Amino acid sequence: MSDDYYERLVDEDALEAYLEAHLGAVDEYDVRRHREGHSNETLFVTWGDRELVIRRPPPGETAETAHDVLREYRVTDALIETDVPLAEPLLACEDHDIIGSDFYVMERLEGVVLRDEEPDRFAEPEYRKRIGEELVDTLATIHEVDYEAVGLGEFGRPEGYTQRQVDRWGKQLAWAFERTEDEREVPDLREVGGWLRDNVPEEYPHTLVHGDYKLDNVMFGPDEPPELVGVFDWEMATLGDPRADLGWMLSYWRDRKDPDPAIPELTTQFMEAEGYPTRVELVDRYEEQTGFEYEHDRFYRGLAVYKLAALGEMFFRRYLEGNSDDPMYPLMEERVPALAARAKRIVDGDEPL
Template identity: 70%
Template structure:
């Protein structure tokens, strides 16, 4: 176990109960170990070794959760349905809704070997052609998600696409209301009320209906591990180009408006001209370097790949930042109530107001695409 207190870890995992359950489901083994992956900030991710198998366990955080957040069985359902599609997916193993095992729902999937671009780019991608390809792979995979025939893969009824975008605004307003029951005791963020009112008044009347991921961004995908480069007189050669091999974190997936996904992806993507990020702890900046596509270029490629047009960009980008602020307030509430062991959560007292200011800049046209 790493980067987590022993008390918090015991709230996440009853190792004996889990071992007993897995012996029934997967067969006995002499080799069993488990450790928490500390990079996530929503559902909990734990790495398991079960004999020769390397697995990943996903479960909600302990304590009360807001509304339908942290629905890991929903996440498992969509991942299982996409196993034989063009969307690159980890292999699903099992899902468990018996709370006698861990005190919550959870599921297991095979661990994917690869590289997640979170804080920095790997040295093997540090050239313009590979940087460009990272953006292309990211957009092309998003287009593949939005092109899935959801009825053919068994996801008919997975959501209600009609009215999806309106419900997004309403839902995140409720999440903020839930969080602010506690967070308003330390400070208030009135700018979020203005943003919420603007979004309610400017929801697009029409939009496409597709499968949506709900949290699609660069650090929720994995790129294939690169082969060791040959070394000549001038240094490494034959670097493997970026190949996207898995999409993770499907807990917010649904049938709905694909442009909500695109707006979310863009909210994390940096252009060289951008101001300082409102939430630096969750904002990588390496895509400001030479070779990475701009947000405008990502949008252009998405429109070519899907045949859709990214209209109402202020709405979709402001909605994304509004949702980020909602997540931040939920994080802060969990911290204030003692239900989180994440050092990011207390920082939300200052980061959420900064996000609210960013959303206002988008609405006012001061932060264009």
């Protein structure tokens, strides 16, 4: 990471003054950038004897609504008294004079995010089964929240959500294409976008939705058996169609029968091991927990991979414009077409649940 890029992320002196004004003075202060994410930026802050996390958007121009960290703060603040496991939100700041953008501060949880490999202590069939169950049960808990009762009744418009998802991600993709099509075109994405527009489900339950729910956006506690202790990355949360959340989660969950991943660098594959539930088993458990039927799988998983491809194309544009030093972003020149091909297989029925 270049010193210049880090300086665009945080003014350590200004941040220290802000935290001191709100949390009191401390003797120990340290800021570190978390390198695992590929969307919003995450900073770890030691503040005396407390460990904090700061979330902010990446520097540079971004597509509208794609990096709304204050939305994360609002929803987590509303959910802190529910059964949804969360890191406690502490502060939200709209003053760009502090670190150059909106940001919010939350407590740091202790545990492990299952991204590249499973911990040795979880490498038993009964624990693997528990990981899948905890993941889908927590999604069900999110979808069962009484959003009116927690003050989120005006958090979104559930009517028309699924259509807006197709339209919004089409616009995000168009924003990316403005720059990236000078490098190469991705015709499969345009074809999948047309299929999605023609096949939007008309009816669906209305719930709180996370918008980016997947295995590496949750944390499991430090002990065994596996216990899901925190859900992160709420920037896309709103009121809408819970089946879109489930389709997104399923698009990341690997079965042993699956073809090679489109983005091997970002694909978690250990759940292909013995003991992990299949996608069908996760769907069955979700339906049992919520009473919602998961219909139109081709649409929801196809939409998920289409959105992932659009994200990748947005990353590629930011790379081309010099607005990120993430080594993954230049790889999107080839990875996005591979994702587009996967999305087409799903909507064509060639990559079933």
